[in-house]
Amino acid sequence: MSDNQVFDIAVIGAGIAGASLASQLAPDRSVVVLERESQPGYHTTGRSAAMFMESYGPVAVRAMTRASRAFYLAPPAGFCERPLLSPRGSMVLARPGQEAQLEHEFNNLVNSCAGLRRLRPDEALALALVPCLRPERLAAAMLDDAAMDIDVHHLHQ
Secondary structure, eight states, rough: OOOTTTOEEEEEESHHHHHHHHHHHHHHHHEEEOOSSSTTTHHHHHHHHHHEEETTHHHHHHHHHHHHHHHHOOOTTTTTTSSSSEEEEEEEEEEEOOOHHHHHHHHHHTOTTTTTEOOOOHHHHHSSSSTTTOGOOOEEEEEETTEEOHHHHHHHH
């Protein structure tokens, strides 16, 4: 790129949103992507796009997450050479006094999140997913077995 080159559109930021936007615009326009970091997707993309959780966020976000499941599990041919998702699971904990709040959240999510299950404190402790848990501070839990890590770097490429 020369100093006097002219572009139709400048996209600021080469995270997942900026790169996706530039990719969609590039067939019809000349696009430049400007990035301040040493590598694309270093900050927000690396954190906010790191988990695939159908139990996370408001209704619209959960619906978009569910809608993207098939793509992540079976991307188009040539999109990537290795899986984009790997199993992790995610546990939400409630301390004494928060049981009703956790039960309310569980009831809101259970019909749309296939991997979600309620755990008694002894069940959550027996899983040993969070070894630093103090039994006296745990009143209830729910586990989203379907939550997965997203290989953000690979997806972004």
